[in-house]
Amino acid sequence: MAEETKVLLINDNDATRHDLETVLSFVGEQVVSASSANWHSTITEAVSKPQQVCLALINDCQQLDTLQLLKDLHAWEPGLPFVLIGEQQLPEQLDADLQSRITATLSEALTHQPLLDAIHKSKLFHEHYNRLRDFGGVRDYNMFRSLVGRSDPIQRVRHM
Template sequence: MVTPSPVRWLFLPSTSNARYMSSATPTENSSQSTHDASAEAVILLIEDGGEARRDLSTILGFLGETVVASTTTEYRAVLGAQGQAHRRVSLVVLGECRDRLPQQVLIDLAAIDAALPYIVIADEGEVELDEIDSAVRLRIIARLPSNCGFQPLLDALHKSKLFNRHSTRLLGSDQVRDYNMFRSLVGESVEIERVRKMMGQVANTEVSVLITGESGTGKEVVARNLHNNSARSAKAFIPINCGAIPRELLESELFGHEKGAFTGASVANKGIFRAADKGTL
C-alpha cells in the first residue's frame, strides 16, 4: 500500500529546453452530458431581489444573452421547463438568495445538472462555500460584487463560453474528460490541448510534477489547476519562489522557527512545509 505524501510537490523551473513528460495512463470520466447541442442556449438568472433581477436581466440582454429569470423558490420548475421549450441552460447567474442559502442552491443545481458553470454575484462574506464539494466550487467561473460593472460581467460571460466550448469538445473526443482543466488556461491550440490532456492524466495522482517553460507562460497557472483538480484541493496551495529567499533565511522559511530563536525572530513561524501539510507546495 502506498502512503500519500504529507506534501505534494509541483516543481516550476524557469528553463525552457526540458520537456514535460508523464507516463500516467489517461482515465475517463463515465458521466455524460445530456445537453442537446441544437437547443437554444439561455442563461438562468436566480435573484430574489425584484429590482436587481430586472436590472441584471436588462444588462445581460444588452450584452446579447437570452435570459430566463427566476427566484430561489422557482428555479427548479424554470430549469425543468427549458427542455420542453427546446432550450438548454448554459450558465447560471446566482444573485441574492433570501429564501435559501446560496450554497444550498448551488448544491441543488449540481445535483440536477453537474455540468453547469456558475457566476456568483455577492459581496464579500455573503456566500460561504466551504461546505460545497470542490467539484462544484471549481465550476464557479467568477465571483463578482453586487455593484460590478459591465466589463467584469462581460469577462465572466466569455469565460463561461470557453468552459462550455471546451466541455462540448471533450465529450466528442478521446481526451480525458476533465471539464475543470480550462480554468485560467485559455486557448485552443494543439499545444494547449496537449497540456490540458497531460494535466488530466496526473492531477488526481500522488506523483510530484515538473512543469517547465519560459517566464510568463503560465507555469503557476498549470500548478494551481493541478492542485484544484486533485484530492488535495481542500488543503493549502502554497507557491514559493526559492530564488527570492536569501540563503541564510531558507532553513527558517521552510522548516520554521520559535520566537526568539535568532535576532529579529519576534514571532514564531511554523514554516512553509507545515503550512502546506496535506496540500500542494
C-alpha cells in the first residue's frame, strides 16, 4: 500500500490560505497549512517523517524571505519540490539545488489545470527522488548536462 502524502501549504494571508486549502482539498489532496513563521512546528506535528510531504505550495510569504524559506525547507527535506504562486522575490542566480526543486511557478490568478499539472509534476519529482534515495542515494541527477547546449532556452527546457 502506498504511503499517504500531504501537501504543505505556506501562506501568510489567512483568507487566501483558507481558499487555497479548500481548492486543494476539493481536488483530493491532504493539506497541512501554515504560515511562513510556523511551518516547521505545524508540519512536524502533522507527519512522522519529512518524506510524507510530497510538495510545498508557497504563496504570499510576508513574515519570512522566500529564499530563506526555500533554504529552510530544503534543509528539512532535500527531496521536497516547491510550487510557487504569484510574484516571489528570488535572486537571478539561484542555487542549483533549490532551482531544481521549483517544479512550477503559477500566476496569482490560479486556474484548475495548471494547478493540477504542477501538483502532478511535483509528486513525480518526489516519488522519483525518494525511489533513488531508497536505492543507495541520489547521486548527480544533473548527469550529462554538459553534453547539451547551455543557452537560456535549453536551460528553461531542462527546468520543465
